[in-house]
Amino acid sequence: MDETPLSMKKRNNKNKKTNNTNQRKCIIHYSSVNSKSEIGQLTPITWQKMKPTDDQRNTSKDCVSEFDEICDSFPHEPNFISHGFHRQCYMIFTNIKKNYCKSMIFKM
Numbered sequence: 056m057d058e059t060p061l062s063m064k065k066r067n068n069k070n071k072k073t074n075n076t077n078q079r080k081c082i083i084h085y086s087s088v089n090s091k092s093e094i095g096q097l098t099p100i101t102w103q104k105m106k107p108t109d110d111q112r113n114t115s116k117d118c119v120s121e122f123d124e125i126c127d128s129f130p131h132e133p134n135f136i137s138h139g140f141h142r143q144c145y146m147i148f149t150n151i152k153k154n155y156c157k158s159m160i161f162k163m
């Protein structure tokens with residue numbers, strides 16, 4: 056009979072969860088957003104949505120300074136354990152992306 060002690064399993068899971076929450080930080084933080092609001096976990100899907108924004112920044116220096124600031128601290132590799140984002144920050148981030156595209160078209 057192979058019986059894994061349940062009490063041990065439980066304890067391990069609990070420890071992991073607590074650590075993750077403590078370590079997680081917003082990778083696209085805006086100073087205007089309350090940093091005490093809950094930080095969502097970075098997922099491969101959200102990472103894919105954020106990543107092209109960073110690439111866009113690299114193609115031109117003519118972008119919003121606030122946007123630049125965020126991108127400077129934007130990680131090159133995703134860490135799905137320690138990286139997270141505020142929902143509000145994420146919304147601002149993706150909004151700037153949209154505006155940035157518009158201004159590009161306007162200039163051309």
Ligand SMILES: [Zn+2]
Nearest residue numbers: 081084141144
């Ligand atoms: Zn944030």
